[in-house]
Amino acid sequence: MDSCRNGCxxxxxxxxLCLSVSASPNVLSEADKKFGTELLIKSEGSVxxxxxxxxxxxxxxxxxxxxxELITCSEVEAVLMxxxxxxxxxxASKCGETLLCSFQESALKTTVSRLLSSLDNTxxxxxxxxxxxxxxxxxxxxxxxxxxxxxxxxxxKVLSAxxxxxxxxPDDAGTSAKAAGTALETMGDLISLAGQAFDDAKIRYLKxxxxxxxxxxxxxxxxxxxxxxxxxxxxxxxxxxxxxATSQVVKGVAVVAxxxxxxxxxxxxxxxxxxxxxxxxxxxxxxxxxxxxxxxxGVLDKNRFLVPVILSVRPSVLSLSAKEVxxxxxxxxxxxxxxxxxxxxxxxxxxxxxxxxxNQVLESxxxxxxxxxxxxxxxxDIGSYDxxxxxxxxxxxxxxTEPITIRRVLVTGxxxxxxxxxxxxxxxxxxxxxxKRWNPMSKEVVSLYATHLQKLxxxxxxxxxxxxxxxxxxxxxxxxxxxxxxxxxxxxPSGKKLELSLNLLGLVEKLNYLSGIYTIDLIVGDVAxxxxxMWNLGTVELDLPEPPEGKVKLxxxxxxxxxxxxxxxxxxxxxxxxxxAPPTLSNTFLALTLVPLLGFLVGLKLLNTNMxxxxxxxLPVLAALLxxxxxxxxxxxxxxxxLKLNLFQTLKLLALLGTVLTVPGYYILSHLADASxxxxxxx
Amino acid sequence: MAGAAxxxxxxxxxxxxxxxxxxxxxxxxxxxxxYALCTAVIQVVYMALVGSxxxxxxLSGFLSCVGTAVLAVCLRMQVNPKNKEFKExxxxxxxADFVLANLVLHLVIMNFLG
Numbered sequence: 001m002d003s004c005r006n007g008c009x010x011x012x013x014x015x016x017l018c019l020s021v022s023a024s025p026n027v028l029s030e031a032d033k034k035f036g037t038e039l040l041i042k043s044e045g046s047v048x049x050x051x052x053x054x055x056x057x058x059x060x061x062x063x064x065x066x067x068x069e070l071i072t073c074s075e076v077e078a079v080l081m082x083x084x085x086x087x088x089x090x091x092a093s094k095c096g097e098t099l100l101c102s103f104q105e106s107a108l109k110t111t112v113s114r115l116l117s118s119l120d121n122t123x124x125x126x127x128x129x130x131x132x133x134x135x136x137x138x139x140x141x142x143x144x145x146x147x148x149x150x151x152x153x154x155x156x157k158v159l160s161a162x163x164x165x166x167x168x169x170p171d172d173a174g175t176s177a178k179a180a181g182t183a184l185e186t187m188g189d190l191i192s193l194a195g196q197a198f199d200d201a202k203i204r205y206l207k208x209x210x211x212x213x214x215x216x217x218x219x220x221x222x223x224x225x226x227x228x229x230x231x232x233x234x235x236x237x238x239x240x241x242x243x244x245a246t247s248q249v250v251k252g253v254a255v256v257a258x259x260x261x262x263x264x265x266x267x268x269x270x271x272x273x274x275x276x277x278x279x280x281x282x283x284x285x286x287x288x289x290x291x292x293x294x295x296x297x298g299v300l301d302k303n304r305f306l307v308p309v310i311l312s313v314r315p316s317v318l319s320l321s322a323k324e325v326x327x328x329x330x331x332x333x334x335x336x337x338x339x340x341x342x343x344x345x346x347x348x349x350x351x352x353x354x355x356x357x358x359n360q361v362l363e364s365x366x367x368x369x370x371x372x373x374x375x376x377x378x379x380x381d382i383g384s385y386d387x388x389x390x391x392x393x394x395x396x397x398x399x400x401t402e403p404i405t406i407r408r409v410l411v412t413g414x415x416x417x418x419x420x421x422x423x424x425x426x427x428x429x430x431x432x433x434x435x436k437r438w439n440p441m442s443k444e445v446v447s448l449y450a451t452h453l454q455k456l457x458x459x460x461x462x463x464x465x466x467x468x469x470x471x472x473x474x475x476x477x478x479x480x481x482x483x484x485x486x487x488x489x490x491x492x493p494s495g496k497k498l499e500l501s502l503n504l505l506g507l508v509e510k511l512n513y514l515s516g517i518y519t520i521d522l523i524v525g526d527v528a529x530x531x532x533x534m535w536n537l538g539t540v541e542l543d544l545p546e547p548p549e550g551k552v553k554l555x556x557x558x559x560x561x562x563x564x565x566x567x568x569x570x571x572x573x574x575x576x577x578x579x580x581a582p583p584t585l586s587n588t589f590l591a592l593t594l595v596p597l598l599g600f601l602v603g604l605k606l607l608n609t610n611m612x613x614x615x616x617x618x619l620p621v622l623a624a625l626l627x628x629x630x631x632x633x634x635x636x637x638x639x640x641x642x643l644k645l646n647l648f649q650t651l652k653l654l655a656l657l658g659t660v661l662t663v664p665g666y667y668i669l670s671h672l673a674d675a676s677x678x679x680x681x682x683x
Numbered sequence: 684m685a686g687a688a689x690x691x692x693x694x695x696x697x698x699x700x701x702x703x704x705x706x707x708x709x710x711x712x713x714x715x716x717x718y719a720l721c722t723a724v725i726q727v728v729y730m731a732l733v734g735s736x737x738x739x740x741x742l743s744g745f746l747s748c749v750g751t752a753v754l755a756v757c758l759r760m761q762v763n764p765k766n767k768e769f770k771e772x773x774x775x776x777x778x779a780d781f782v783l784a785n786l787v788l789h790l791v792i793m794n795f796l797g
Contacts, residue, residue, distance in 0.1 A: 585732070
């Protein structure tokens with residue numbers, strides 16, 4: 001089990017890749033429906049609005065499930081009787097339609113008259129759509145008479161553009177195909193309410209719009225899917241993306257088709273490509289996405305214009321060892337069987353040109369729509385095949401299908417490896433020094449010895465279940481040194497064999513001059529191989545030369561982490577803080593610096609200094625005070641500069657204070673100079 | 684030896700008697716210079732004990748003291764009545780210069796203090 005781990009992992013990845021590349025849209029299988037149902041049941045808890053409840057109910061309905069826990073007929077009736085919002089009325093009536101509710105005319109009389117009057121007062125497409133949709137549902141229960149159906153028809157028609165797209169409101173800037181789908185659905189409801197009021201010209205107009213709508217389809221990719229894209233305008237009216245737009249258009253055409261007689265011209269390949277779009281989108285994602293996919297598929301499954309029929313091949317991966325057979329079915333998108341004759345035009349092996357089977361008419365079981373492809377089974381080997389089918393539906397007109405369908409299938413089986421040839425050869429002469437045929441049954445390990453002057457040789461045959469040569473996608477040889485250093489080598493096909501010849505002289509550098517015992521593992525796998533192998537063939541002791549001067553022999557620890565492991569962590573360190581003096585010492589010296597100041601003051605006292613020169617009265621006192629205050633304030637500013645201010649703030653304030661200081665300074669000093677002038681002269 | 688000691692003693696006493704005659708204003712300036720230099724010496728001693736980090740703070744403090752001492756010496760030269768060179772200069776003008784120079788010096792000191 002463990003030995004298979006690496007090989008199996010590679011195989012699983014390749015298988016996944018191949019399957020996703022060749023995936024073609026299949027109709028919803030029972031498993032898909034079950035999965036979808038589970039997803040929907042999970043999302044039940046999060047729905048709150050009537051619209052979401054209808055989306056859930058409709059999704060369940062398409063999946064063939066009736067669920068009444070969400071909303072009951074009496075709740076629907078309560079909304080219909082009381083609600084004033086046309087949107088709520090519409091979704092309530094849709095819920096009622098899904099649940100097959102029936103109501104009394106007397107209870108809903110006021111609702112009907114309110115809807116009729118709202119129809120007269122609105123010009124918005126969605127409001128008309130909601131009102132008419134509700135009325136069309138109620139009309140099934142009891143008669144509803146529109147006041148002026150033709151004017152409503154004109155109101156809707158006014159919103160249309162030349163190219164067949166529509167506006168939601170008269171003052172909308174752009175138009176969209178999704179709005180046209182809504183308009184068609186509304187017109188369909190209008191015809192169901194008052195069909196007699198419309199002449200042939202109007203019906204022809206509607207059918208023309210319906211068949212024109214499919215011209216808005218855009219190609220998604222080369223896989224043949226097509227869809228209606230959302231326009232910026234749709235974003236303003238609910239949005240929902242291409243899924244919602246495509247679903248709405250299909251619904252609009254289907255509603256018109258169901259309420260008019262005769263045929264609507266729709267190209268079959270476009271209906272098929274839309275069906276493929278919904279099937280490719282599949283059932284997953286949000287409730288809204290699932291609803292649009294299921295709603296679209298539900299309309300495509302049962303409609304009166306064209307029902308797409310999809311050919312499916314099951315299983316798409318066929319196991320020969322499990323003796324499976326191909327079942328080919330022609331069904332509608334939701335899986336209802338459709339009678340058809342199927343011819344296998346040709347079966348070709350992938351990457352080959354010549355078909356090995358031509359023009360086989362398949363046996364069919366008419367009741368189930370299932371066709372058996374038995375003739376092909378004894379011709380299949382493991383690998384991929386392209387099967388080309390021609391489909392002819394017995395009941396023409398209603399159905400649309402691709403006349404030629406190509407499906408890729410994968411056939412898997414058990415491949416066998418009879419033996420592995422292991423040898424040591426002389427590099428120069430090529431003569432065999434040692435050879436052993438390793439037997440996968442006994443798994444007896446080999447022990448080889450080789451120097452750098454020799455070659456290692458490995459060769460093996462792989463046979464498919466039909467005993468033909470089979471070249472797998474992957475065949476590796478792994479050499480693993482005792483120090484857990486691994487080297488992988490690819491076995492390449494040579495003729496009908498897989499071979500690997502290792503010239504050790506050329507490999508010494510790759511092997512890092514690392515002599516010693518290497519274990520040899522063989523890994524073989526393919527997407528079609530049901531038994532991938534990882535066998536330990538044995539060991540080889542390599543005697544390699546010493547590295548030349550200056551080359552460092554890498555050990556496993558040195559090499560492997562460098563290649564794939566995490567890089568060594570880089571740590572950053574702050575510079576350690578400088579050593580500072582103990583606070584007591586610093587504080588002592590702070591006190592000590594005050595001692596000279598004290599000495600200065602004491603000295604002043606001893607010198608008998610006095611303040612006699614300080615002016616005693618008048619303006620000079622003020623000037624002297626201002627002078628000293630100015631000096632003090634500048635020193636205070638310097639202290640602030642040290643503590644918090646920057647140089648520019650300081651200089652600005654200094655200029656101010658300096659000016660303030662100069663005036664009294666000049667005044668007081670000249671006053672003193674004048675006062676002391678005689679003294680100086682006398683001295 | 685005794686003669687030399689006596690000479691030194693005599694020198695000091697003559698210096699002292701000569702200094703007593705110095706005007707009080709000059710004595711105040713001398714006292715101020717002495718005070719500034721003492722503060723500078725204390726800072727040097729502190730640096731010798733603890734180390735020069737942060738060096739800019741030490742330099743600021745030291746140069747503040749030495750700078751103001753030098754400026755005070757300049758002031759003393761200008762106000763000394765015996766110094767004939769600055770005879771034309773009034774005391775007040777010299778003091779104003781001293782104040783201005785000190786303010787500029789300390790602006791630089793504060794900037795350098797960091």
